[in-house]
Amino acid sequence: MSAVPAVVLVGPMGVGKSTVGQLLAERLGVGYRDTDDDIVAAEGRTIAEIFVDEGEPAFRAIEKRAVAVALAEHEGVLALGGGAVLDADTRALLAGHRVVYLSMHVDEAVKRTGLNAARPLLAVNPRKQWRELMEARRHLYEEVATAVVPTDDRTPEEVTQQALEALELKKA
Numbered sequence: 579m580s581a582v583p584a585v586v587l588v589g590p591m592g593v594g595k596s597t598v599g600q601l602l603a604e605r606l607g608v609g610y611r612d613t614d615d616d617i618v619a620a621e622g623r624t625i626a627e628i629f630v631d632e633g634e635p636a637f638r639a640i641e642k643r644a645v646a647v648a649l650a651e652h653e654g655v656l657a658l659g660g661g662a663v664l665d666a667d668t669r670a671l672l673a674g675h676r677v678v679y680l681s682m683h684v685d686e687a688v689k690r691t692g693l694n695a696a697r698p699l700l701a702v703n704p705r706k707q708w709r710e711l712m713e714a715r716r717h718l719y720e721e722v723a724t725a726v727v728p729t730d731d732r733t734p735e736e737v738t739q740q741a742l743e744a745l746e747l748k749k750a
């Protein structure tokens with residue numbers, strides 16, 4: 579199969595990949611897909627349950643396959659989980675795609691995710707965890723991105739508009 583997603587969204591937990599992804603798909607008149615949703619549907623378990631039952635490395639292996647399948651099958655907007663870029667093969671697969679990195683600062687991240695059990699990596703001391711995740715990942719998001727869209731102090735609609743402009747899919 580040789581479909582190519584119109585846009586792939588990457589960035590940290592809570593930045594709005596799933597929210598903006600759906601708006602972006604509506605604006606572009608294409609389908610929306612989210613690899614976290616694919617994983618939950620295929621496994622019949624929540625992301626948190628997979629982390630608890632099998633641990634993060636097992637989740638990453640499942641995620642790696644889910645991303646490769648979605649990249650090969652999907653023609654619309656594709657949102658990835660925040661940690662998908664940790665995998666070097668996944669980063670290689672993203673080369674040549676239109677990839678938008680949605681970014682934000684830590685205060686905004688804590689507001690958006692809070693103490694959210696659905697994101698097991700932020701369940702304890704979210705501010706510290708988020709800072710550490712970003713230190714490990716920021717350069718990976720930048721490496722795969724063809725455009726960066728800051729989301730602080732922007733509504734999801736404004737972020738969507740900025741993404742369209744950054745991609746030159748829609749004039750201001």
Ligand SMILES: Nc1ncnc2c1ncn2[C@@H]1O[C@H](COP(=O)(O)OP(=O)(O)O)[C@@H](O)[C@H]1O
Binds near residue numbers: 591690729732
């Ligand atoms: N631009 C934004 N401004 C304020 N809140 C937002 C924005 N984008 C998303 N959110 C909120 O932040 C939370 C995380 O959004 P989500 O789309 O699930 O992020 P991700 O998929 O990147 O983890 C949700 O509660 C969502 O409503």
Ligand SMILES: O=C(O)C1=C[C@@H](OP(=O)(O)O)[C@@H](O)[C@H](O)C1
Binds near residue numbers: 596658659661662696
């Ligand atoms: O950043 C991460 O490591 C993760 C991000 C989550 O997706 P979102 O970025 O959509 O929250 C989800 O895949 C899982 O909880 C792990």
Ligand SMILES: [Mg+2]
Binds near residue numbers: 596658659
């Ligand atoms: Mg999401």
